[in-house]
Amino acid sequence: MSELPMKMMPAVSPETAEYWAACKRRELVVQRCSSCGVHQFYPRVLCTGCSARTLEWVRASGRGAVKSYTVVRRAVSEAYAAEVPYVVALIALEEGPTMMSNVVGCDPESVRIGMPVQVVFEDWSETVTVPKFAPAA
């Protein structure tokens, strides 16, 4: 893991701490508004649907589908060069929200829009574990 710190490590902030702590436990969590029931990602202090501050963390199923994707052939920086070609994708979670991630565990050429995927976790450091997605079994 010596090259990993060169990657773009997420700088955890107070409102995202619970999200990253859950990733460390290998759980994907999103916010749910207890007033209107809508799920949202990324973490915020207000519900973007009804403006209420009644947000709670709920565990997501980890299932979703590829909304769009690209196979990156030229890495963004030296830290990512070893992984070329790698897939950057937008994942539509079963609960509704969209998140960016990598699709791993398959041939990059086999990724398609609509492909069902399941969250997997990659440890980057003592404190940071990053959620990625693999084809659903």
Next chain:
Amino acid sequence: MSRSLRGRTAIVGAADTEVGVIKHMGATQLCIEAILRALADAGIGKDEVDGLVTCNSMAEPYMYHAETIAEYLQIFPSYCVSVGAGGGTTFTALHQAASAIESGLCHTVVIAMADSLRSGMTREKALAMQSSTGHPQFERPYGPPVPAYYALIAQAHMHQYGTTSEHLAAVAVSTRQHAMRNPAAQMRTPITVEDVLASRLIADPLHLLDCSLVSDGGAAIVLTSRERARDFKQRPVYLLGVGEGHGHEHISAARSLTTSAAVDAGRRAYAMAGVGPKDIDFAQLYDCFTPVVLIELEDLGFCAKGEAGPFVAAGHTAPGGSLPINTHGGLLSHTHPGNPGSMFALTETVMQLRGQAGERQVAKADLALVHAQGGIMSSHCTIVLGGEDAA
């Protein structure tokens, strides 16, 4: 809207610096050079400028950029501001400057932008600066370079509407055909759809020739009130409509990947100008990557959704086509020094509307639309410009 800006201000000076690989000038110098050239074009001295709008440079940033440029020139404006909205910065600046003139904050504004992404910073640093547009916690860890963000949009458009790589390539080819007529353009060698498809894949489906340039250069314009515009030596080019649309900042938070806030920007600009897409003689559309032009053509009402690919492939946007697009060669083939990029679309439009575009002069150039977006199809600004007859 309480007051319309329609026809209330006019561009009376416009100029570009040299563009491309400019090793003998830094970003600040390029900005000053652009201003001096635009003032010469307008036929005025620096002391007649009482408003200044700039955007920060990546290669030579200042905490307060416009103030630094004013100090460098030793001008003492009553309105002085740096703006930042990515590629849309240029026209957002014009919107603000026109509003400042109309509200009496100042009378004659210089808008100037320059950067040296090519010579003023290392390739790695330029890439890093540009990719910092991603969300620091929820996008950048996954390693997307800038082309990847736009590739996500392209892939979605292809999936939803059947747009093809050939359609994307047709944008690059059409743009290059315009650049071939512009002696200032960086890339003037003819290319074909096959050349684009044969260039290496950067982020599927985008090939190298689907991506814009990384350059040095700057440009500036002089904007003044309608009342004063006729006192300048050039024929005024009037701001007839302007509108913005802001949809998201990060692509993972976009409401749609294939329809953008260009819809809102265009609707607002058309409404102010009192015209529609059918009235436009030529347009300059932000072309950081080829799929952006297709979505802008659709969202600004030039084509129905999903029809822009075939529209471009049929030659409508090429020189002599029914709607010439990016008559200077755009960011794809003319030049692209980052945030200042669409300034060149503005100065080109001024030259076309004055009838001073030389070999590439569009036959009928009465009414033009210029559009830019910043972020990842995030913030949009549309402008409608025309000469005396349209105003």
